Amino acid sequence: MARILSIDYGKKRTGLAVTDPLQIIAGGLATVATSDLFDYIQQYVSREEVERIVVGEPRQPNGQPSENLQRVQQFVNRLRKAMPHIPIEYYDERFTSVLAHRAMIEGGLKKKSRQDKAMVDEISATIILEDYMRSRR
16 A cells, blocks of 8 residues: 655645555654645655645635635646646645644643644644545545
8 A cells, every 4th residue: 555645735834744554544744845845745755655645625614715725726736737646635624723733732742832833734734634534434
């Protein structure tokens, strides 16, 4: 089997998470400057076998598209052209930042660590991936 890569796309930073090759466990991979994201993913996919990419679909709590959705769609279109052999799916990312903060609190992280937005982005990508994997079972 191959890995599943998850993307929590942001205007400045993007969180990434990935499964193990057996797709049992999801874990944070990195937080990357969004300007470097495309190159980072291309390099990662050249080193690791990736079966699928799951991209957080930004929506408002009422289900309407968020302002970031257009940027995400443009990025996904660019990825699809560059990597047509890898399926890319959207997955609802509502409340992942809230869940990431809650996980950090429950994990005992100090307030200073919880303010690390890069860590929040990576944890959010992990939550998206875990939810996606759970939905497929």
